[in-house]
Amino acid sequence: MHVQGNRRRARLSSLSIALLPALIACGDSGSGSDSDAGITTASQTSGPAPTSSSGEPVESSSSSTGAPETTGSLEPCESCAENYLCKYDVCIPDLGPCESNGDCPGDSYCDDGTCVPYNVPEDQGHDPECKKDDLPDGIKPALQCKWTGPGGADPTSAYTHIYSTPIVANLNLPGGSLASTPSIIVTTWRDNGPMDRYGMLRVFDGRTCEEQLRAGGPDLPEAEKLADWPTYGTQWAVADLDDDLLDGGHPEIVGLHRVDPDDPLAPANLYAFRIDSDGDTPTLTRAWYGRDCMTESPVGLASAYANHGPSILDLDDDGAPEVIMDQLVFDGDGCLLNDEEDFWYLEAGLGMMSAVVDVDLDGVPELVRHDRVARWDAQTTEWVNEEFWDPPPGPARAGHIGVANLGLYSQVDGLAAEDLPEVVLVSASVPDASQEDSGSVRVQTITGDIVWGPKPLYAGDKPYAGRGGPPTISDFDGDGQVEIATAGAYYFAVYDPDCEAEPAPERPGGACERAPEMADMPDGVLWAQPSQDFSSNITGSSIFDFDGDGAGEAVYRDECYLRVYDGASGAVVFSTPALSGTGLEYPVIADVDGDFATELVVARGADMDVDCPLVDPLFPGSGQFEPGATGFIVLRDPQDRWAMSRPVWNQHAYSITHVTDDARSPKSSEVAANWLTEGLNNFRQNVQGEFGVLALADITVELVPDEELCPPLSGEHVITAKVCNRGTAPAGPGIGVEILQTENKDDPYYTGDVVCTTQTTQALPPDTCEQVSCAGEFGGGGNIHVKVDPDDELADCHPDNNVGAGALTICPKQ
Structure with missing residues (x-):
């Protein structure tokens, strides 16, 4: 204490x-x-x-x-x-x-x-x-709770694999003797033969890991199950779509619905669930399918293999958020608002994570992709490329997006360079790349100019690097400039534009101080640690400043182990076994139980043979590997000494300023620029909230x-x-x-x-x-x-x- x-x-x-x-x-x-x-x-x-x-x-x-x-x-x-x-x-x-x-x-x-x-x-x-003044030297968590399956004769007992990022939000559910606490939302699935998986939605109590709600499972009549079941790897997004939260209502849950039980390549639908709490026991009820509201025809997109998912933000400053699925925009009732093509990325349509951010600070969010920066026109309900978007000729590699200020690169008339962000992309070599691909990471301005990279993902002496997962962005080394973390097939690495032969004048104060064991890293790489992700090599990662020293620690789970890395050196400061066949998911750091302390949520599960070492070679004290372990675990510091965190992580493309603690989306004109907010300038990192880091x-x-x-x-x-x-x-x-x-x-x-x-x-x-x-x-x-x-x-x-x-x-x- x-x-x-x-x-x-x-x-x-x-x-x-x-x-x-x-x-x-x-x-x-x-x-x-x-x-x-x-x-x-x-x-x-x-x-x-x-x-x-x-x-x-x-x-x-x-x-x-x-x-x-x-x-x-x-x-x-x-x-x-x-x-x-x-x-x-x-x-x-x-x-x-x-x-x-x-x-x-x-x-x-x-x-x-x-x-x-x-x-x-x-x-x-x-x-x-x-104040917390005796934080531990290392990240040494204990198990708070875990879920490995419903057990017994429950017909959903085989649905225990998880490839979705655990979403954390307070759903305003009855809390029994305690006040309402946050919940954890995931897709759980079972194998249905070679590369065919059946999923269902589950909601868990963040305090106890006990199941609270479910939808789309085999315990339902066949027609009801088929109407509600999700794609096995959908990423969920949570927000108050119908503006009832402050009146005692609940946030909605949005993801991808599998349509065809026999053809996993058939298009999926966007759909939303509401929480019905009128009876004695709350239930999940399907609110809508994403559809053309003129014809009431559901809109097909991606496939049942989809591992990506929607984002929820207010685009038109009316206080009513929209749901964005790459370029497709739906209103809070599920009506499609624009006419754009669904983009197919990676084999079988696994998906790409774009971002929606107000990059030019005019109060109107932009869609940020590899091939455009476009504002939302509320009158015509379409994306319109910004006038400053002027990329060089030729195609740009598609990829996963991150947005932050990486230096004085972006230049737009009438705007100060120090106020503008840059765009990070992690790209496979081709849109339909398989696992044995070698991807790259780059930085481009909001006008489309590539200003750093593309840098090949680090592969060491391995035959390929992998396609690359969604980037995380933070100041890992504490030099005042941010760096980029992403995972490949053989390595998890932090990339630093300061680690070049010639320092970039656009990054004042930036430094490259590698740990001695990382001295031979190639240009642009601050550090790289061996990892294992042969199954997908598209997994994400996250960031949190556990010890409150101002430098973020990287958090990544590969096929075998969850690891927390020192941001500056790459040294592994904690590891625990966590089996996975991997998708686009990543661990989440948030206050999952409403106690104003930080917990770490890690998904597990794989339907394939994954050959893992019984002891983590990077951190032998992690404990022995657990073959076949599925579900998820929640970890915490035994004495809650970690820096505090928010009780929300509401979507895969999480950015702190885009959502309130109670899962409401601010009006677009009221969203603070993350990169201009003191103590932020990050992407996929949680923050300590209003009471401070070490309160x-x-x-x-x-x-x-x-x-x-x-x-x-x-x-x-x-x-x-x-x-x-x-x-x-x-x-x-x-x-x-x-x-x-x-x-x-x-x-x-x-x-x-x-x-x-x-x-x-x-x-x-x-x-x-x-x-x-x-x-x-x-x-x-x-x-x-x-x-x-x-x-x-x-x-x-x-x-x-x-x-x-x-x-x-x-x-x-x-």
Whole structure:
């Protein structure tokens, strides 16, 4: 856990629950009502309202999300109860001496050697120095949960292979005893013969990996199954298409539907699911097929082999997002809006991932491909090539797209070069390339000029490099300029335009400082590590700054192992077995369970023989390879020390500024340019969110002194405690709370017996509290204590204050 140093003058801002009896003892002349058991701002209590030292009522600047406000007035204390003392003109329980916050019990802090309840004075509500300062040297996660199949006699038990990127979004599903948490959305499939696979859609609880929803599986009547089943490798996209989320509705899920059960080369359809929560149990219901709404004819595209998928963004600034499938645009009801050809890329139509980004900062997004940069014309509903698009003569290689600022390359009249992005493409040599191809990576301007590359994908001494997967972009080496990561058949590599014989003046500050073992890399390659992807060599990767040092770590899973690489050197800092036959999927880093901590989701599964080493040769401590393991796993740091992350990763072409935390698409004019946003300039990388990289919660707890507690009684009683967050980061729901009773009144709390347990039910942002209660049989004679997070599961700024003061301390002596 994260015990911080001396914070004797911590800045805090609301009224502690421990203050209630003190206020009464000091002669409160007002009256208050008991607070509901919901989240309150920390300045709200179940007793009188706070006042200033002059006795005037103090208005709280915070608002309640679950408890009524109270009224009352206070006078400065003249005499306090025997076990109380006067501090800041308020009678407070004598909680003992201290040298640091960790010495103080429960919901209190150390102030000049004295433990003082939080919110005394009123502006003392949290500890701004709470930060993660002991992050681990390596990425050493533990298993949070996994799914390997439904088991038993479930007719879908063979549908456990996954080639889709795990999508993370809060679908606003009922959460039982806890608030709604994010879900994980994937296609699971089974083999149906040589290169023919049947898929189904599944949705899982991000906290437990338990299945929540399904569609298109063999447990349905044949007609219903055929109407809803997806292509086995479709990439899903999630967003609120019908604008009902803020009214209690749900985001929609969009992907590719397999049409013909017998012909995998037959065209697929775009389709969407809505969540029907009117009944007792939510279900997935097909909302629409992508179609020509004049004729109601479904639009055929790609094939059942498709491994790509849609993106969801608002194109016309009306707040209603569109669904984009390469060049095809559908509205939120599934109506095709334009007339473009579906593009067939790679053998069997596996697919290509383009991007939609406002590259010229005019508030109108552009379609970015290898052969065009085109704005969306809302009047004519068509893509129109930008006037600045002026590529050199000749065909351009098709490929997967990434967009970021790679230097001062793009030049457009009237716009500053430092404000404009560049386009990264990873391309196979020909559109219908097979696995034994050798692809390339290049950078071109938004006008179409190639300014770096094409560089052949690194192959070492191998016979071919592979076709190449979708690029990820980040500042891997911390030099202030971004680099490009992509995978091939034999190597996963980071490509750096700074690693050329002549430095590029367009990349000021850029440097190429290779690790010694990478000194012989060819020009343009920062580092390359052996990997294995003979099956498709088109897999993606992702990025996250796990340790918060400003340089991203690369995350990649090949056919055999998931690996996390140091961005600057390429050294493997973590590995775990993860079998796959590979498609366009990649691991995802997000807060998948709503606890404001980071998890890593990895898909697994293959219907073919994959020859993997039993021990990872790059990281022997990874554990032994698991032949035949399918489904997915969720990994986390055991103490949640990784930098924080957002609770969303809503589509394959994920860019942070294109979606809100609750899976809504901003209006096109309100989308911030990723590459101009401080701390970003990346592609397929998640970010820490509004609370910062290394923010840290401080969970405290205190008994609520009421007639059930004061004086301590025997028999059946309902005991109430208030759990608060006095740190700088939010804490998720489900924090455990124990009520204990000792045999004798002077016995330490840890000798006591647990009488009852409960847990918080809602998220706790900084400076908020939640009351929880539980009933138990009390013996009398001893003291009553409360402890929060009894199993030490949370990253906590001051874990020593997770035990509240005993009832005999906070109940005033009469």
